[in-house]
Amino acid sequence: MGPVLLPGLVPAYSPLDHVQKPLEHGNCLQYLSTDRNLTWSNTSTSPAEEFYMRQVLQVNLSPGLHQLGSVSWQLALCLLLIFTIVYFSIWKGVKTSGKVVWVTATFPYLVLLVLLVRGATLPGAWRGVVYYLKPDWGKLLSTTVWIDAAAQIFFSLGPGFGVLLAFASYNPFHNNCYKDALVTSSVNCLTSFLSGFVIFTVLGYMAEMRQVGVETVAKDAGPSLLFIIYAEAIANMPAATFFAIIFFLMIIMLGLDSTFAGLEGVVTAMLDEFPQMLSKRRELFVLGLVCVCYLGALSTLTYGGAFVVKLFEEYATGPAVITVVFLEVIAVSWFYGTTRFCSDVHLMLGFSPGLFWKVCWVAICPIFLLFIIVSFLAFPPEVKLFDYQYPPWTTVLGYCIGVSSFICVPAYMVYHMLSAKGTLKxxxxKGITPVPSGPHSDIIITNAI
Known part of the structure; x- marks a missing residue:
């Protein structure tokens, strides 16, 4: 009958096992034992992990970044379907995507509430809740925690991506953006807090099943937490099929919602910059943009695509976005000026921001962001995924990828300094002096003066 193991366990493996032995079917064993004295060990591998790693990602077929392997046609077709949905959701503008967002934005909340109720009724859920709510104050001394926290809030709220500016440009001039900002930030933080309960009730349940600590189950974050740990927990629940369907529908909706916003930010910016050229060719431009994004994502669909995603995650996303926001804060609060900016707000809303916001814009935000950037440069992350240790040359590659996200800003500054007339001073x-533009610019400049 073959090996007899604890239900839920299979022999441990390394992502590089294929160097010694080729991938074979049947590595993920079924369990016939009823001996509950066997325990989960650090080298145990679940069927969910075997399926995700070897069947979905097929990461065992790639030794690392130096040899990514071919593109997985199954993943390529799935991504093609996703981008097709994205295209037909945004090709007509915000009127179309706005209707789609009513579904993609509200459905995840319903699923979160359902999963929260289900997770709270699982045995051992309280262990996850206690672990979630019990703070570890020593972590505040780690710069990695601050970088991760800043990256998370930027990704969830969207500053630095141009998304907020793009959607705000469709609002009336006197729209109460102050209230919108407070409501959006509050809802975002409360949603993240709620999601924590949904995740950690299930992690407590998994810890109870494996008879280990919650910290052992929760050691892997990111895709592994969603597609391995959470998927395995759902598979062991009653009515597993139903919960699996709604959970992965929620993940797809969240991904679509984020993609809508990100691409709409690019589309709106280009249409505003070149209205005569692109306004009547929006469908073609969006199609070209979607095709470019799809082709650019193919490297993440290779057998070693997980290594590429991890490299982007560490270097090209969080630190790059934080740097962009830092440049924006400096440009608005120091060069444009808080006085002029507050006059703009007063013209739109009828009142000016208080002293607290001015201090945040001028001092607190720039100092905090600069601290995170310097910490990241001084202590670059030691990137490791599974059993693969990233070689030193990937650090240089990661910095190059991250810098490419905002290189246009300093490049244009140099170009402007070289092309402008007059002395260097x-x-x-002239480069740091605001230039009036737009229908309300004359009124704004007059009020600021």
């Missing part, structure tokens, strides 16, 4: 002052 005159060119510099």
């Amino acid at each position: 005159q060119r510099f002052l």
Whole structure:
């Protein structure tokens, strides 16, 4: 009958096992034992992990970044379907995507509430809740925690991506953006807090099943937490099929919602910059943009695509976005000026921001963001995924990828300094002096003066 193991366990493996032995079917064993004295060990591998790693990602077929392997046609077709849905959701503008967002934005909340109720009724759920709510104050001394926290809040709220600016440009001039900002930030933080309960009730349940600590189950974050740990927990629940369907529908909706916003930010910016050229060719431009994004994502669909995603995650996402926001804060609060900016707000809303916001814009935000950037440069992350240790050359590659996200900003500054007329001081002052533009610019500049 073959090996007899604890239900839920299979022999441990390394992502590089294929160097010694080729991938074979049947590595994920079924369990016939009823001996509950066997325990989960650190080298145990679940069927969910075997399926995700070897069948979905097929990461065992790639030794690392130096040899990614071919593109997985199954993943390529799935991504093609996703981008097709994205295209037909945004090709007509915000009127179309706005209707789609009513579904993609509200459905996850319903699923979260259902999963929260289900998770709270699982045995051992309280262990996960206690672990979630019990703070570890020593972590505050780690710069990695602050970088991860800043990256998370930027990704969830969207500053630095141009998404907020793009959607705000469709609002009326006197729209109460102050209230919108407070409501959006509050809802975002409360949603993240609620999601924590949904995740950790299930992690407590998994810890109870495996008879280990919650910290052992929760050691892997990101895709592994969603597609391995949570998927395995759902598979062991009653009515597993129903919960699995709604859970992965929620994940797809969240991904679509984020993609809508990100692409709409690019589309709106390009249409505003080149209205005569692109306004009547929006469908073709969106199609071209979607095709470029799809082709760019093919590297993440290779057998070693997980290594590429991890490299982007560490270097090209969080630190790059934080740097972009830092440049935006400096440009608005120091060069444009808080006085002029507050006059803009007063013209739109009828009141000016208080002293607290001014101090945040001028000092607190720039200092905090600069601290995170310097910490990241001084202590680059030691990237490791599964049993694969990233070689030193990937650090240089990661920095190059991250810098490419905002290189246009300093490049244009240099171009402006070289192309402008006058002395060096005159060119510099001209470069940091706001230029009126837009239907309300004259009123704004007059009020600021």
